Amino acid sequence: MEKLGKKKLKTRELTKNEKFLLSILVTILVVWGSYRFVITPLDHKLSSLNAQRIRYEEKIDEINTILRNEETINNNWDILHKEKENIISKYFPKLDQAQIIYLLNDLVEKETVSVVDMNFNRPNYEDIGEFQVKNMDISIPYKGTYDGIVDVIRALKTSPRKILLDSVTMDRDNEGKLNGNMSLKVYSLDGITNTDNDVVYIDTEKLEQKITPFSPYKDYTDSIIEVDTPLEEIVEIKEVNHYIEETLLDFENRNMFFLPSQELVKGNVEQSTKSKSKKYSLRFEYNIVAVEEENRGYIDLTRNNINIKYPPQTIGLWVYSYDYSPATVGLAFRGQMGEEILVSITEGISWTGWKYIETNPPEDLSLYPLKLESLYLEIPKNREDYGVILIDKLQAVYERNLDENGKDVSVGDYIFHVVKEGDTPEKISQLYYGTSNYKSEILKLNELKSTDTLPTGKVLVLKKR
Template sequence: MIQRIWKKEIKIRELTKNEKFLLTLLGIIIFIWGGYRFIITPQAEKMENLNEQKLKYQGKIDEINEILRKESSINKEWDILHKEKEDIVSRYFPKLDQAQIIYLLNNLLEQESVSVVDMNFNRPSYEDIGGFQVKNMDISVPYNGSYVGVIDIIKSLKSSPRKILLDSVSMDRNADGRLNGNMSLKIYSLEGITDTNSDVVYIDIAKEESKNTPFASFKEYKNNSEDGEEASEITETKPYIEEILLDFENENSYFLPSQELVKGSVSQSTKAKSKKYSLRFEYNIVAIEEENRGFIDVSKNNILLKYPPNTIGLWIYSYDYSPATVGILFRDQMGEETYVPLAEGIGWTGWKYIETIPPEDLKIYPLKLEKLYVEIPKDRDNYGVLLMDRLEAIYTRNIDEDGNDMSVGDYIFHVVEKGDSVESISIKYYGSNKYKNEILKLNEMKASDTLPIGKVLVLKKR
């Protein structure tokens, strides 16, 4: 029975047109649903995510564009803050160097009516100030002298170019009316906190490069020839004066970029044309802007040109050829900037003296030397190293009818500023307050006279 059932043929009915249509429609629907579910929906989600990322990136682009629009003001603000920082740092001791501290204190403590026997330096210690471990040193200064002299020393300590804290003062009167006592000074150092010029004060050490022979002729000796005519001097006076503006012997220069893709640095080099050091300037400039300059800020040197020199020149050592323009940036008395190119393109190697004629318009003088600069033309990226030395101004020597040199005067001027005193002016120009009576006499003043702001004082050159 069972075998009969299996052997019975199974008959399949042919589908009608309507059934075929419905099956086809079902397949199309399943295909569309699958495409929408597995292709369109994920792609739509990805598109939505990409649009969100696009909006975020667009926001960042807007922020960057806003920052770029403020680039010049940001650079100016950074420049101002950098100068303020350097001004603050320059008032404190970079390191506790006893030799330089003694050199500075000797000038500040110099008083005819006060005798300083010695200076006792304690071991350096550390003090926690504002979260920093600040290195400091106590100095004990025994003294003997008059009351007025002691007060003058205290005033000179207050006017010191580097901050010196007067911790305590003890006084005892002798039988002869003079004072004996001790001053306790404290000096704070920025060593380990910030990078500064290591020199507390510049100590000029004379270097005798060559010995004069005792058999050399006296330079003013004149020989009478047989015909009675007087021969010229053996050593003639140069018809011009070379005034050195910068010799780069001190680390008092800083690198500043004109835009963020201008990189560089400055340091001292022993490969010098004049004296011991030159300035090593490294630069790497991607020149995508209209202005692509690497600046060397030398404003802290306070160099002023009071009237136009004949020329301004600079020694430059080049290791390779370059399309760079080397120049000087001055700031006139109205605060306007003046760019003076020295060389447009570097077409030499080794040392070369380059010079140019500065602005001749007397109305813009005095000019302050603000920066040196190296500029690369747009779309011409460049990098390299230059050495710079002995920036100088050349003036014509003024010889009168009798052959006397009238170019160099014996006096200079000082315009009184807020906080100035005769003692502080004496220390500023001569390193000691012992010339205050000379300043009073030159300007027909008395010790009791006040110094009005803006008064022009006459000072003797030394």
């Protein structure tokens, strides 16, 4: 028995197949353990994180939508606020007589018109839409010339605060001067919007040491003057138009393009259906970094062949502004000797919406005829500005020449054209009228036949349109 207990167990090496099977078993156990205790928990965690990511993305989308809506609301609010401020600025915040008198003093008092006094009626209310708007009637007796009265009416039209001209009566005295009465009406936003802070109180007693803001004309008496002049003549006076408006460009064609003065002046021009005159206006986009002495964006007009033969009273155009800007808007002419002539129309855009702006062109006859080459927008040096304006109806205004009988003897209804090589009646008609349909009219005016050849240098008569 002792021999048996001391007997050692004999071992043997694993066979190759056994080793292979054992390695497979170990591999299976490792893979199962990894999957069970590592991969499966990680997979569950990834699924949970992915679901959480989706929820967060949905929340982010909701927040972005809210932010976009908020930005749109803020932009719309800014636009409405500017429109509101623009409207408010055109009306009197309160019917304050001192403020109204101060404004009318600048508008009504002219060298050729004498204002006697001003009569203010009691304020009353007028139903406009759903609001009751406070207003006041003002009666102003006057004496002066017809041109003076016209100047007063123009001044009232351009008043920074809206003043309505309700009616004008005219009579003529023995000296040939007019006298009568102007009835005005002003409106107030008092009670409709908060404008108390906008009220400017004027100490009228300190205005040039005047007791009243107006000085009556000499020997004025408040009485009715009998007039022998027939009523028909007085009515005729009202119908006289002392000015001729000639449209230079209505922006209905696309013969314009943008030119920069330097590489940091960017811009574009295209037609817009938001117009003041006809179907189209010109949309002028600009983005200018003003680092040079000249920082202008030009609208080239040379293809429109705009020639001004003699000095007009004024040249103007309509400009629509979306916002305020330090930009200068002007015109670039070319004189007959080739010199460039720049004329600014407005230095700074201080309005929104449509506004007619005008300037006085050069009066030196030696410069004429002038060729209008471009319209420009300029930003002062070391400034940066970008924006959009609309431009419409560029026109020249000429003063009529009336003879002693009141007949208009201004420049006639015809213009001239010097024939160039290759010109034909069809081409000339197309150049001036935009169509070849006026070929026969050109031939008839110049006593030509359709078979005639136009010699270079011949001067043709053309009808204005």
